[in-house]
Amino acid sequence: MIMRRGQQLLLPASPVFIWCSLLAALLLDMLPLGRVPWMPDFLALVLVFWNVHQPLRIGIGLAFMFGLGVDVHQSSLLGQHALSYTALSFFASMIHRRLLWFTVPSQAVQVLPLFLAAHLVELVVRLINGNVFPGWTFLLAPLLEASLWPVASVILLVPQRRAPDPDANRPL
């Protein structure tokens, strides 16, 4: 197996954990934290993460469905988050073979344009639909999402980093 030097061999990902993490991200997005344009989209982050790490399980169709859910929750125009998540998921599947060869901080830099593109798609759709410009602080959202990438790659890979043969003397 071809691997990056010094990388740990991971256990297979459990589909239950993938789904639970996606639902938890949706829950985080639904928390009423106020109406600010720079609020990071946790669901987009987790979707990109699993798109890169498990491209056979999490794909464009699922991203589209989650986008519809977010649209209904925010009661915005039906399809705008679906479109931006579809684009996000497509770009993620374009770079997934290359991305994991880099260290985690440089991965974060490389996913920043993806999040920026997703937010721009959403902004353009809203402007076409006749909404007002929300202010330049919305550009902080992709930055925050990209800076959460290392956090996500620690938390979401914890179950796969367990020892392959657990015994009584090992803590995890």
Add this chain to the structure above:
Amino acid sequence: MSLGTLDRTPPPIFKQGPSALSKLILFSALALFLMVADSRFNVTQPLRAVLATALYPVQWLALQPVRVGRAVGDYFITARQAQAQSEAASQIMATQAIRSSQVEQLTLENSRLRKLLDLREQLKVDAVTAEVLYDAADPYTRKIIIGKGMAQGIVLGSPVIDEFGVLGQVTLVHPLVSEVTLIIDRDLAIPVLNVRTGARSLAFGDAGAGGLELRFMGSTADVQQGDLLTTSGVDGVYPPGLPVARIDTIERRAESAFARIHCIPLALVSGARHLLVLQPQSAQIPPRPAEAEAAAPAKKGGRP
């Protein structure tokens, strides 16, 4: 199968499914179709209702921390705050008691006069109380979600008020929740009456400034700072006489024929917790004799 993962099943070699590009094209086209269907043809309401019902458990779960926080916050208010609140409430009660006794007398007098004049009785207004679940987390629009829906008999287009004035209008009804567009949303318009002069006009939401804008008033029109605007009742949606806003600033400019009038809503547009959903008046008004035209919700465009 990802890099450096110990997977026990080999990745498929031949059965790869459709390519990513074709999936992108398919789902983007679907999303565009949905957007057009939603904004132009208003046919996506069943899909929205189904998705909203499926999402309801997750929403309920996401709201629990807020409910707990509110309950704890309410429990730990200080004695001074409680005293101040009860004092303010009793003051309001006292002023309202005077007015309500007057109102009883006036309604009695009014009903006698109406009977004398053989006029139709004034329309009655039915109301349902509802709790605000959350502000829609959309920084572009001003909407709130309330915890009553089709199951509790909420009707599309119903006016929504709180204890201080008109809050908005129901613009989407799901089985268990409804969406209320606030009067400061830029897509909502409300017909108002200036109580001091009796002039009718239209107030439009002005989300950028967080208030309302009284449009199409000439620069020489008789408006003053502090004028109270109430619903005029000519639209067939809002009952007449509900307070809406108070005029805050008036800019009369030489180059424009219209004055720029900014109003502040009286209702708690950003802090309301409990509100009343009224039945729209259009259900009680008899249809027009010639061309029966149902009263559409007072909105410029988009979804009704």
